[in-house]
Amino acid sequence: MAEIVSREAARLATTGGKIRxxxxxxxxxxxxxxxxxxxxxxxxxxxxxxxxPAGSRIVGAxxxxxxxxxxxxxxxxxxxxxxxxxxxxxxxxxxxxxxxVSSATSAYNGSGALVAAGAEYVTSVPTEPYFTLAxxxxxxxxxxxxxxxxxxx
Numbered sequence: 001m002a003e004i005v006s007r008e009a010a011r012l013a014t015t016g017g018k019i020r021x022x023x024x025x026x027x028x029x030x031x032x033x034x035x036x037x038x039x040x041x042x043x044x045x046x047x048x049x050x051x052x053p054a055g056s057r058i059v060g061a062x063x064x065x066x067x068x069x070x071x072x073x074x075x076x077x078x079x080x081x082x083x084x085x086x087x088x089x090x091x092x093x094x095x096x097x098x099x100x101v102s103s104a105t106s107a108y109n110g111s112g113a114l115v116a117a118g119a120e121y122v123t124s125v126p127t128e129p130y131f132t133l134a135x136x137x138x139x140x141x142x143x144x145x146x147x148x149x150x151x152x153x
Contacts, residue, residue, distance in 0.1 A: 007120065023057065023151070030129050030148045040068075040138035047085045047130035052078070055153025056123045060110030061095050065144035068101040071136035075099075076112065076146055078127040090127055095148060098134070123150075 005013075008023050032048040052058075061076050068074075076096035080087035094114035099105070114121035129148040 025151045025153075027059070028052075028056075028150055028152045030150070032129060032131060032146045032148070034065075034142070034144040037141050039140050040133055040142065042137050043132060043134055044138070045130050045132045046144075047079070047128050049081075049083065049085055049128060051081050052123055052127045052129065052148070052150055053153050054123050054125050054127075057151040058095060058114050058121050058123065059149040059151065060108060060115050061129075061149065062106075062108050062147040063096065063099060063101070063145075064106040064147075065101050065104065066142040067103045067139065068133060068142050068144065069136060069139040070102055072101050072133055072138045073098045073135040074101045074144075074146075075132045075134060076109075076148065077130060077132070078114070078123070079130055081126040081128045085128065085130070087128060090123075090125075092132060094121070095129070096131075096146075101133075101144075123153075 030050040075093035077092040077094045078090040091114055094112040096109045097111045099109050131146050
């Protein structure tokens with residue numbers, strides 16, 4: 001049976017024994033919880049102003065929500081961090097892409113291009129996680145919590 005060299009092992013061999021922080025470290029969580037009352041509208045976004053440091057590896061997200069309404073989908077992405085939450089999108093659906101939240105959901109998801117299919121995304125700038133409710137008009141006051149997981153630099 002052959003030993004296949006992982007990307008981390010290859011990096012160790014070429015860097016003289018130093019693995020990058022995003023490949024080995026503690027798992028962190030950044031939680032975004034919707035407000036108690038919200039008149040949600042299609043394409044509304046919600047962030048938490050938490051800073052995911054540059055050099056952090058994004059893992060995926062746990063999504064827990066009430067039924068958000070027929071045809072409503074959820075995208076979870078990253079934007080450059082700003083104090084007021086108006087940063088430029090790094091990738092608006094890079095963590096979770098078009099997850100159906102029409103009915104109540106509680107599940108891990110990593111369908112976005114930054115994390116799906118073995119993708120290896122490490123942040124290059126400080127970022128903020130945020131979500132977008134798309135596809136249709138969401139149910140007002142529906143509860144939602146998104147927990148973005150990452151290995152900090």
